[in-house]
Amino acid sequence: MGARDPAVGRRAFVAGTGAALLTGAAATTDARAAAVDGQAAVVDGPLPDFHPALKAELTFPLAWGKSPIRDFRAWRRAARAKVEELLVVGPQDRTPYAPEFTDRRRQDGYTGELVTLSLTRHERVRAALLTPDGPGPFPAVLLLHDHGAKFDIGKEKLVRPWYDDTRLASAQGWSERYFSGRFVGDELARRGYVVLCADALGWGDRGPLAYDQQQALASNFYNLGSSLAGLMAREDARAAGFLAGLDRVDRGRVAAVGFSMGAFRAWQAAALSDDLAAAAAVCWMTGLKEMMVPGNNTLRGQSSYYMLHPGLPRFLDFPDVASIAAPRPMLFFDGGLDLLFPADGVRAAHDRLRSVWRSRHAEERLHLKSWPDLGHVFVDRMQDEVFSWLDTVL
Template sequence: MLQVIYKRTLLLVLVLAVSFVNVNGQKRKSYEFYKDFPVYADKLLADLKYPLAWGNCNETDFGKWKDTARKKVFECMMTPPTAAKSYDIKILSEEHRDGYVARKIEFNLSDYYRVKAYLLIPDGKGPFPAINLLHDHGAHLFIGKEKMIMPFDEDSAVIADARQWCDKLYGGQFFGDYLAKNGYVVFSTDAPLWGERGRAEGVDRKKYDIIAGNMMMYGRNLCAFMTYDDIASTDFLASLNVVDSDRIGCIGFSMGAYRAWMLAALSEKIAACASVCWMVTTDVQMTWKYGRKENGGFANCIPSLRQYLDYPHIASIACPKPMFFINGLNDKLFPVPGVKKAYAIMHDVWDSQKAGDRLVTELRDITHSCGIEEQKSVLDFMNKFLK
């Protein structure tokens, strides 16, 4: 009798489990979202008029427009982290390399957190031109700064992972080390949730969006914190006696490229910028026509900003600074029509300020990558304007 009751109970539990499970793929006849977009996406895009873009607003003084546009970007970025009272720099380790010294340091990036970073200093007498080198996303959060600068004094898993990532996307050459060999002080640190700023429980890409949502509940924006940190780290770089504070550039690939042109637009300490494989217009990015969408996981999602400015409009706040953009003809993340449209918008702005020769935009026969040739082109560009 007990055996019969047990079997019936077990059967009932299994039936209930099947009945209440949230099965992926369950469909209703009526729906409002298709391929991760609202079905009214075209109407939303039609409503984006970008009233603060240069040429769209009533302001005809370019300097005043820049101030207004920049203030709006900061307003949409919400409250920043409180500034550090002092950097309190500590050198954790040091390694002599071919023509430069590599240091791993730790310092206060804000009043909330200390971060670790790599700092490469060329041999010889400074001060030197410097680069804030901004790492990519890649849906790979285990390493950050180690994607850009060859790590040392690290766990073997970190070193092996960095080497593999470098081979995959950077042609086997650590971009930061390449720049240091050519006479630049190079700085790179982790963005929030990457590398040594990750989760205690370990990497879980699915937690990124949850954490970004939790940050919003504090009235803060995780993506904006990344940009605020990039501005603060540039301030830190400018404070070093080995750095010529009038010759600081920023460089990035993929998410790092987004970070680079954002930083150039928002920090007066940046004198030149190079951005590899991150530029597009929202009307091309956010439609199912091209089979793409925003996959950054809140890496570049700033509340309400798109009501005022599109990506190339924000980058144009950097005008007339020297800016270099490379995108790939075979880059599936950024459809070529959107790239061309963004380039045209920026060229109109630089041309309007008689600075057209200081904006270089290229579409190359590459995938989403930053190989040896791209790194050389970026170095040549930086040498032209920072040396």
């Protein structure tokens, strides 16, 4: 047997282009192929050349319908337990919330105040809390802000900051860009909903983080035996429990609502918390395999770490996790022009969700819609439909 060519199997990543340059000997043409007869091959995006083989291994065996568990309630318990295990962050924190209320101000049809509370044993978090006029108890919305690579504001993206004039201009600009000039939280409060909106780690009072610091922050969490995405998931589930437990809230009528990363957070929180009766997710749902394609934003790392639970795709896809909330009412909107989520990924996810709710004889509780003329936004007409849907299901 002759000596092996040292070039065979060698991999080189091209700096600045995000492309992986592959050199090597002959390879098969199936998903495991890495090179062709010594010719260079290029894979767009910072993906390993063998990524098709890794994709092929993702069969999501714990998904409802694939799992050997045939009782849906038992499946929900098993699937939730697997997600919670892979959050890496320890078991649900039982630290007393110990809320402190400040900066109360009467608004048009509601009252705003800030509440500082312990979502974990590690840190006190400040949130905006809006309460409608009237005797209550009221339905409520856990409002979850987006990512947007904009960290100076978090809760202020969705609630007008009466408490901080320095953030107002930034918040208004964000509102104009994505929400038709509206503050979604204020709109909900005027419609009779208690609203709670807190900063995720890195935004607003808990930041601002620089874009290129995200990856290091996530890495440091992993080195500390924890997880950035797992922390956010735990905090959102705890926030749902706090909101549902307020005397002013009808605890059976609490929903999560979010846009973009906030949408991811909304369906994730519904999967992890029984305190949420419904969830509305605008512009974040896809199949993982369909999203992991050259050019997609998720391949850049950085912001994706807020939504990355290592090992979870070995068991469940995104729509499978969201399905843990079935058969509760759920709304998923996407923009037909949204470049972050390929159309085939949205279709695959919607088909998966539909099959689960149908299996529960609850397809009427699932509201799926694509807005063909819209991109990655949550504009007024989308908001109005979400508000009407909330009025119906809550």
